[in-house]
Amino acid sequence: MSNVLRSRSRRVVALIALAALLALGAAAWVAHTARALDVPWREVARAPWRAAQLARGVNPAPVALRLPPAQPLSAMATLGRALFYDRALSASGRMSCASCHDPANGYNPPPGSAAVMFGGAQLRTPGLRPPPSLAYLYRQRPFSIGPDNEEHETTPAAQLRAAIAPNARAAKLASDPAAAAANRVPQGGLFWDGRADSLQAQASGPLFNPAEMDAGSPQRVARILRDSALAAQFVQLFGPRIFDDAQRVVGEALFAIARYQFEDPSFHAFDSKYDSWLQGKAKLSPQEMRGYLAFTDPRRGNCAACHIAAPSADGLPPLFTDDQYEALGVPRNPAIAANRDAAFFDLGLCGPVRRDLSAQQRYCGMFLTPTLRNAARRPVFFHNGVYHELRQVLEFYAWRDTRPQRIYPHDARGRVLRFDDLPPADRANVDRVDAPFGRASGAAPALDARARRDLVAFLRTLDDGWRAPPR
Numbered sequence: 001m002s003n004v005l006r007s008r009s010r011r012v013v014a015l016i017a018l019a020a021l022l023a024l025g026a027a028a029w030v031a032h033t034a035r036a037l038d039v040p041w042r043e044v045a046r047a048p049w050r051a052a053q054l055a056r057g058v059n060p061a062p063v064a065l066r067l068p069p070a071q072p073l074s075a076m077a078t079l080g081r082a083l084f085y086d087r088a089l090s091a092s093g094r095m096s097c098a099s100c101h102d103p104a105n106g107y108n109p110p111p112g113s114a115a116v117m118f119g120g121a122q123l124r125t126p127g128l129r130p131p132p133s134l135a136y137l138y139r140q141r142p143f144s145i146g147p148d149n150e151e152h153e154t155t156p157a158a159q160l161r162a163a164i165a166p167n168a169r170a171a172k173l174a175s176d177p178a179a180a181a182a183n184r185v186p187q188g189g190l191f192w193d194g195r196a197d198s199l200q201a202q203a204s205g206p207l208f209n210p211a212e213m214d215a216g217s218p219q220r221v222a223r224i225l226r227d228s229a230l231a232a233q234f235v236q237l238f239g240p241r242i243f244d245d246a247q248r249v250v251g252e253a254l255f256a257i258a259r260y261q262f263e264d265p266s267f268h269a270f271d272s273k274y275d276s277w278l279q280g281k282a283k284l285s286p287q288e289m290r291g292y293l294a295f296t297d298p299r300r301g302n303c304a305a306c307h308i309a310a311p312s313a314d315g316l317p318p319l320f321t322d323d324q325y326e327a328l329g330v331p332r333n334p335a336i337a338a339n340r341d342a343a344f345f346d347l348g349l350c351g352p353v354r355r356d357l358s359a360q361q362r363y364c365g366m367f368l369t370p371t372l373r374n375a376a377r378r379p380v381f382f383h384n385g386v387y388h389e390l391r392q393v394l395e396f397y398a399w400r401d402t403r404p405q406r407i408y409p410h411d412a413r414g415r416v417l418r419f420d421d422l423p424p425a426d427r428a429n430v431d432r433v434d435a436p437f438g439r440a441s442g443a444a445p446a447l448d449a450r451a452r453r454d455l456v457a458f459l460r461t462l463d464d465g466w467r468a469p470p471r
């Protein structure tokens with residue numbers, strides 16, 4: 001063999017060896033990254049650049065968020081702020097809006113609260129449901145039953161984003177596909193059952209509810225305000241004759257409280273770690289990143305199908321709710337006083353608190369999907385406050401179908417009482433198709449112990465008030 005040939009074949013061998021080494025290195029990188037992110041290696045191989053960014057904790061597709069403008073409070077909202085903290089209006093003299101919606105706790109109930117709050121003159125009358133957070137309601141639409149709002153995936157920009165960050169809605173099948181097809185999806189509204197349409201209409205509820213502030217009559221409220229330090233503000237804003245009309249005093253007071261919630265930035269701060277990450281200004285830890293991927297993966301957490309995690313096509317930050325109603329079949333909470341009556345059921349949309357939909361059995365057991373912003377700060381979870389820790393919420397999602405015996409009580413003969421907080425006739429409304437649900441009893445859960453811990457870590461990135469650590 002000539003020298004030329006020999007050196008050429010040596011070069012070929014060297015090239016093949018190099019290529020093999022590179023391939024091995026790439027395979028090792030793919031395997032390592034897949035393990036670090038807890039996703040199948042195929043996904044890493046399909047989008048290596050995106051995976052590399054995610055593995056570094058970085059958002060591969062940063063966005064400019066359209067945040068609400070920060071402006072000084074109007075005179076109306078300033079009055080509303082005073083009323084929000086005013087305990088004199090309550091029968092007990094010890095309760096204001098802030099007692100149940102704690103501004104230091106993401107407007108959730110204060111830390112350590114029981115499943116429900118106690119109100120009334122002696123603060124001994126129990127409520128029926130835990131207070132939701134008051135934050136992030138500024139975009140809430142009125143209650144309606146109408147077409148599914150699929151804006152998230154139909155606009156070209158949304159499709160593009162979905163390709164980069166597979167997220168959001170794609171996997172939500174809805175518990176009642178026929179209803180969705182017929183454009184009959186309940187959505188919007190305030191309260192767990194959507195019975196109030198506006199912050200203003202809503203606030204008269206707690207103000208006069210005997211289990212809450214129990215303010216008595218409009219006449220009593222008007223009298224207290226007339227004799228209070230706020231009287232001058234009322235006269236200034238509404239004219240010298242305002243106190244002649246008690247109904248009007250209450251109406252304006254409620255409007256002022258609503259303005260305060262609407263205008264004050266603390267109700268929509270959007271300063272969580274996740275908001276910074278969305279804008280490319282923060283890195284998630286490896287555990288938070290795995291949690292994010294489990295949250296948005298349609299086959300695992302699938303949480304983002306209902307708790308929207310992606311900004312809207314035009315840059316509105318996500319609120320972690322799709323504003324729709326679902327029956328999840330959470331276990332009954334014996335700690336709720338009303339539940340001592342075995343025949344009592346809180347069925348959400350179809351009553352007994354709201355009454356207009358009680359004939360529509362298909363909605364029985366459905367509750368509004370809550371925001372998950374500041375949810376890690378909540379002392380109670382779900383519409384009946386049955387859980388006190390996020391860990392338990394994640395176990396519910398993982399085990400409701402796969403290990404029901406760990407979620408529900410059993411009867412004397414050892415039979416598991418699935419969906420025990422719904423009358424048998426309404427159990428068909430429970431969502432059994434959308435992941436993480438829909439797996440057989442005994443099957444592997446969609447979320448293992450590590451994924452559940454990762455999800456809790458991710459949920460903590462949704463708490464407001466995050467500050468970048470000093471460098």
Ligand code: HEC
Pocket residue numbers: 084095096097098099100101117118119127128129130131132133134137189190191192193199202203206207211212213257353
């Ligand atoms: C005793 C505790 C308590 C007090 C005091 C209280 N609330 Fe609430 N709030 C609740 C509960 C419980 C709910 C949920 C009720 C339901 O869904 O049926 C709620 C719901 C709300 C909602 C709807 C939130 C949502 O996400 O849909 C708003 C808004 C609200 N309250 C505002 C106020 C205002 C304003 C005040 C003061 C005037 C106030 N609350 C005082 C317990 C309280």
Ligand code: HEC
Pocket residue numbers: 132295300301302303304305306307325326327328329330367368369370371372375378380381382383384393397431434435436455
């Ligand atoms: C099919 C829609 C759907 C999916 C999927 C879903 N959720 Fe929910 N989520 C809801 C609804 C509806 C509620 C309220 C149910 C109730 O109280 O009866 C809720 C409540 C919660 C709460 C309690 C919040 C509060 O204020 O009490 C947390 C936390 C939560 N979900 C986290 C998750 C996580 C994490 C996942 C993914 C593992 C997930 N959700 C998947 C619809 C969904």
